[in-house]
Amino acid sequence: MRYRLNTALTLIGLVLGFTCSLLIMLHVKDELSYDKGFSKADRIYRINSENIGEENRVWAATSPILGVEMEEHISGIGRVARFHRPYPDRIFSYVAPNGLPRQFEEKSGYYADSTIVEVFDLSFIKGNPQTALTQPDAIVLTEEMALRYFGDEDPLGKTLQDDTDKRLLTVTGIIENFPFATHLQFDYLISMSTFNKYTNRNLLESRSWAGFYNYVLLNEQVSRSEVESAIPEFMVKFYEAKGENRSEILAGRKIHLQPVTAIHLHSDLEKEMGANGNLLYVYILTIAALFTLLIASVNFINMATAQAFNRLKEVGVRKVAGARTGQLFRQFLGEAFLLILLAALLTLIVLKPAIPYYNELTGKRILFSELLTPANILFMAAFTGLITIIAGVYPAWFISGFDPVVFLKGGKAKGSMVISVRKGLLIFQFSASVFLIFGTVVIHQQIRYFRNKALGFDQDQVIAVKLYGRQMMEQANTMRHELLASPAITEVARTSTLPGDRFGMGMINVAGRTEEGSQMRFMWTDEHILPVLGIGLKAGRNFTQKNENTPPSFILNEAAVRTLKLDAPIGQRVVSAGDTGVIVGVVNDFHFASLHSAMEPLVIVQWPEEANYFLIKAKGGNLDDAIGFTQSVISEFAPGSLFSYVFLDEKLTRLYDAERRMSRVLTLFTGFAILISCLGLFGLSAYMARLRIKEIGIRKVLGASVTGITTMLSGNFVKLVFIASLIALPIGWWVMNKWLENFAYRIEIAWWMFAVAGLTAVLIALLTISWQAIRAATANPVKSLRTE
Numbered sequence: 001m002r003y004r005l006n007t008a009l010t011l012i013g014l015v016l017g018f019t020c021s022l023l024i025m026l027h028v029k030d031e032l033s034y035d036k037g038f039s040k041a042d043r044i045y046r047i048n049s050e051n052i053g054e055e056n057r058v059w060a061a062t063s064p065i066l067g068v069e070m071e072e073h074i075s076g077i078g079r080v081a082r083f084h085r086p087y088p089d090r091i092f093s094y095v096a097p098n099g100l101p102r103q104f105e106e107k108s109g110y111y112a113d114s115t116i117v118e119v120f121d122l123s124f125i126k127g128n129p130q131t132a133l134t135q136p137d138a139i140v141l142t143e144e145m146a147l148r149y150f151g152d153e154d155p156l157g158k159t160l161q162d163d164t165d166k167r168l169l170t171v172t173g174i175i176e177n178f179p180f181a182t183h184l185q186f187d188y189l190i191s192m193s194t195f196n197k198y199t200n201r202n203l204l205e206s207r208s209w210a211g212f213y214n215y216v217l218l219n220e221q222v223s224r225s226e227v228e229s230a231i232p233e234f235m236v237k238f239y240e241a242k243g244e245n246r247s248e249i250l251a252g253r254k255i256h257l258q259p260v261t262a263i264h265l266h267s268d269l270e271k272e273m274g275a276n277g278n279l280l281y282v283y284i285l286t287i288a289a290l291f292t293l294l295i296a297s298v299n300f301i302n303m304a305t306a307q308a309f310n311r312l313k314e315v316g317v318r319k320v321a322g323a324r325t326g327q328l329f330r331q332f333l334g335e336a337f338l339l340i341l342l343a344a345l346l347t348l349i350v351l352k353p354a355i356p357y358y359n360e361l362t363g364k365r366i367l368f369s370e371l372l373t374p375a376n377i378l379f380m381a382a383f384t385g386l387i388t389i390i391a392g393v394y395p396a397w398f399i400s401g402f403d404p405v406v407f408l409k410g411g412k413a414k415g416s417m418v419i420s421v422r423k424g425l426l427i428f429q430f431s432a433s434v435f436l437i438f439g440t441v442v443i444h445q446q447i448r449y450f451r452n453k454a455l456g457f458d459q460d461q462v463i464a465v466k467l468y469g470r471q472m473m474e475q476a477n478t479m480r481h482e483l484l485a486s487p488a489i490t491e492v493a494r495t496s497t498l499p500g501d502r503f504g505m506g507m508i509n510v511a512g513r514t515e516e517g518s519q520m521r522f523m524w525t526d527e528h529i530l531p532v533l534g535i536g537l538k539a540g541r542n543f544t545q546k547n548e549n550t551p552p553s554f555i556l557n558e559a560a561v562r563t564l565k566l567d568a569p570i571g572q573r574v575v576s577a578g579d580t581g582v583i584v585g586v587v588n589d590f591h592f593a594s595l596h597s598a599m600e601p602l603v604i605v606q607w608p609e610e611a612n613y614f615l616i617k618a619k620g621g622n623l624d625d626a627i628g629f630t631q632s633v634i635s636e637f638a639p640g641s642l643f644s645y646v647f648l649d650e651k652l653t654r655l656y657d658a659e660r661r662m663s664r665v666l667t668l669f670t671g672f673a674i675l676i677s678c679l680g681l682f683g684l685s686a687y688m689a690r691l692r693i694k695e696i697g698i699r700k701v702l703g704a705s706v707t708g709i710t711t712m713l714s715g716n717f718v719k720l721v722f723i724a725s726l727i728a729l730p731i732g733w734w735v736m737n738k739w740l741e742n743f744a745y746r747i748e749i750a751w752w753m754f755a756v757a758g759l760t761a762v763l764i765a766l767l768t769i770s771w772q773a774i775r776a777a778t779a780n781p782v783k784s785l786r787t788e
Contacts, residue, residue: 003307007339009683010303013676014343014387017296019350020672022380023358024289026366030181031282034264037180039121040217043078045224045257047214048269052252057519059210061271064203066255067214069238074230076222081116083213083273084195085109088612091163091468091642092188094149102149103163105468105642109188110213111195119217120184126156127173138191140173145187163641164469169194183263185274207241210271210505215260224257231255271502280742281662284439288669291432295673297391298425299680304336304395305422315399328400336392337384344384361668362661394421422684423720429677430724430761436670438732438757442749443663446740449747450656456590457499458534461623462648464498465614465630472638476608479637483614486629488622493528494611499592500652508554508603510564511573511580518563520601522576523592524610530555530587532617540570540585543606552581553606558589560601576603591745594655598744615648623647674761678768681717685769697781709777714769721765725758732757 001007035041047067050058067080086109093103114133116122122129125143132140139160146155155171162169169190178184196204203209218227232250239249258267265279318328352368359366370376467473480492497503509517527543529535543553554574561569572583589599618626631643696709733749740746 006303006307006683009679010300010339011343011346013296013299013303013679014340015346015350016672016676017293017299018343018347018387019354020292020669021289022347022351022371023354023366024285024292024669026355026370027358027362027364028282028285028289030364030366031265031277034181034183034277035260037178037182038260040119041261042259043218043220043222044119044260045216045218046260046263047216048256048258049210050254050256051519052254058256058269059271060213060267060269060273061210062212062214062255063207063209064212065205065207066212066238067216070214070216070231070234073234073237074227076218076227076230077216078219079115079119079217080113081119081215081217082113082192083110083116083215084112084192084211085273086111086164086190088164088468089466092149092160092169093163094158094160096151097153101640103640103642104148105466105644106145106187108186109190110186111192112189113192116189116215119215123176125174125176126154127171129173132173133189133191134193135170135172135191136193136197137167137169138172138194139169140175140189141171142177142187143174144177146171146174165198166469167198181264183260183273183276207239213273216257224259228257231257270505275658278658278742280739281658284662284739285665288436288666288673291436292669292673292676293387294390295429295432295676297387298429299676300336300340300391301394302422302425302680303683304392305398325400329396332396332399333388333392336396337388340384340388340391344380361664363657426681426684426717426720427724427727429680430721430765431728433670433674433677434725434728434757434761435732435735436666436673437760438729438753439736440663440666440670441753441756442732442736442740442747443659443666445747445753446743447656447659447663449745450595450659451653453591453595453745455499455652456535456588457592459499459649459652461618461620462532463616463618463623463626463630464646464648464651465616465634466642466644467494467612467614468641468644469638472634472641473609473611475637476611476614479633480614482633482637483616483630486626488619488625488629489616490619491528491532491617493532493615494526494608495529495613495615496522496524496607496610498613498615498646498651499533499648500594500655503592503602506576506603508560508564508574508576510566511575517575518601520560520563520603521592523602523604524607525604526608526611527606529604529615532615533590535590536588538586538588540583542585546606546608552576552579553584554581555585555587555604555606556583557587557599557602557604559599560603561586563601576605581605595745596655596743674764678764681765681768682771685713685717685773693776693779696776696779700777700781706774706777710770710773713773713776714766717765717769718762721762722758725761729754729757 035044038044046060047062047070048058048060049062049066050056064082064084067082071077071080089105089107090109091103091105093101095101112133114131117124117129117133122140124132127140132138141149141155149155149160150158155174158171159168160171161167172191203211216227218224235253235255236246236249239253240246244252264277265282267276315328348371351371355366355368358364371380467476472479476494480494483489483492503521503523505519506522507517508520509515523529527545530537530542538558540555543555546553554576556564556569564574566572566583569583569586573580574583587604591599592602593600614630616626616630627645630645634641634643696704696713699709733754736749740749
């Protein structure tokens with residue numbers, strides 16, 4: 001209480017450092033905990049398949065019968081649990097007893113084997129877990145989805161209508177959402193026997209269709225390596241049925257077992273269930289947390305050692321009165337512990353309102369109650385003790401080691417060592433701050449690059465409207481003509497996939513070639529897609545109107561032409577999915593996928609019957625009119641159908657949400673790190689000004705100017721920040737180059753980014769120091785010299 005400014009600055013720095021570190025700790029803990037809540041998590045593996053060739057491609061989705069066959073032929077596998085995503089997204093409806101229909105689009109659900117109940121510990125609120133997913137036309141809902149359709153009614157035994165396929169599904173169970181983070185995100189599960197009932201048997205027995213997510217549960221006491229050692233022989237038996245010989249099978253593909261706990265942070269495969277996390281971002285956040293915590297600890301050490309010089313006579317009196325060095329060491333370490341404990345308690349008070357803002361910033365669902373578990377309380381106690389050791393030992397040792405005779409005689413401290421340590425710690429503080437500033441600048445520029453890079457097509461004023469069910473598909477041509485009657489709409493196309501979504505894969509080969517064809521991305525559409533998206537033709541022509549007997553036409557991008565090694569592609573006959581057609585055009589390469597990935601070969605097929613979307617080009621400023629008119633047309637032709645749309649440019653922007661969130665988080669914590677550093681710098685500059693107050697008075701009497709004294713007081717600190725920049729920027733360059741390697745399209749780190757980071761740190765330091773420096777330089781020298 002005697003040294004209020006020093007105590008306040010130290011506490012604020014510690015609270016900010018602890019708050020940042022604990023928020024990131026909760027974030028990182030959540031990322032690392034994915035799928036570890038399953039009781040058998042150490043025995044659950046997903047089967048992944050790798051195609052070996054010119055372009056190795058690893059698939060998360062595999063054959064419908066792969067897991068079943070593996071269970072039969074490999075003894076170590078105890079259970080197989082399979083998921084299959086319905087296509088397209090389902091629309092379910094239910095008519096309540098009051099006659100009001102409830103209809104929603106459901107994008108998160110699967111057909112599932114009954115074995116998933118055992119493998120993944122599904123917790124049933126209602127229904128029989130043993131039979132809920134065994135019968136055809138059965139559906140199990142999460143509690144949240146059941147509430148959405150049935151409200152307070154008992155859903156068990158009631159029927160939902162699948163409006164997409166016009167089928168009735170009986171609700172056989174209600175389950176709880178998983179109480180922990182998992183990559184398995186779903187709102188409903190339809191029994192796999194339902195899929196089997198309505199699907200062609202050839203598809204169900206396909207060995208090449210990557211349509212199912214196969215999970216295996218290994219028997220107890222069976223290791224992953226034991227099962228994987230049996231996979232090559234199994235593969236030979238499994239794929240020989242396709243007519244391949246042993247050497248072709250083993251040279252062309254591999255099967256991997258991936259631990260379920262590794263999927264979220266270590267998996268970015270073809271056809272993932274959903275977007276997974278990124279281990280690199282966990283590392284970046286962890287580094288940011290450590291830096292922030294260390295900056296706060298360094299701040300504490302600097303402030304404590306500076307404050308120690310005000311307590312020299314106190315230490316001297318205590319030693320003369322019989323206090324031993326060990327006792328003084330424990331006293332000052334205890335004081336440090338009490339201050340750090342107070343900061344920890346204040347941190348808990350600050351965290352409660354801070355967590356909702358952090359969740360909004362990051363998209364997480366962190367709860368304050370997670371901090372109050374026995375394990376976390378123990379961790380925080382250990383954390384407080386560790387920080388006490390890191391931040392408190394050196395100041396306690398330094399203070400307790402003073403020579404009492406020197407100070408009781410009014411002598412001065414020989415502070416050369418402590419000054420050197422303080423300078424080193426200041427350099428570390430600002431090195432960490434400069435590193436964080438530099439990283440934030442690079443990440444921000446990469447996101448800006450994503451936002452501004454020309455994608456090769458026109459995404460502005462384009463509305464994507466989803467087509468649901470057979471009724472809308474069959475009337476799509478008529479609806480298109482109706483839509484074009486609106487003055488707000490210039491063109492309408494149909495497409496199977498939107499830019500930014502995962503395009504399907506298919507095989508294509510040049511007619512007459514004996515070697516195996518190439519796997520490429522496919523887009524099924526009509527002749528209007530190029531005008532709507534403004535995609536430029538490099539050679540050939542656009543599609544013409546298609547008749548029923550017309551063979552399929554193909555337009556390839558430049559990457560596809562290079563892959564097929566075609567010198568004159570126009571007019572070339574190609575074979576895909578058993579159909580032979582002609583290449584009529586070549587388009588310039590355009591970025592139909594995220595800029596995280598390199599440009600891939602794309603085949604555009606004129607097959608509007610496979611299209612699930614209208615792409616509507618609106619006139620500038622007429623988006624609302626275009627949307628309103630489109631909704632009225634769909635209501636007329638498909639009454640009762642949902643109307644769902646998205647703006648194409650907004651959809652593409654969401655592809656980089658992970659980077660944007662990381663940028664926001666890093667910017668926030670960089671700001672806090674700089675603030676903590678500045679608090680320490682402010683306190684130290686105040687202390688240094690007080691220490692040299694008589695020197696400043698003498699200099700002023702001898703004619704020194706305010707500018708000269710301000711420069712003198714600021715110069716040493718600025719020099720330390722400059723040294724910190726020289727240390728931090730090369731490390732920052734190396735780290736951010738490694739981060740940029742994750743992107744196929746990335747910026748080059750420019751000289752001005754180094755300058756911005758370094759100059760920002762210097763300017764912030766100058767602004768922090770200058771107030772104290774100017775105050776000392778403008779003080780009346782008579783007051784400072786009067787006591788001499």
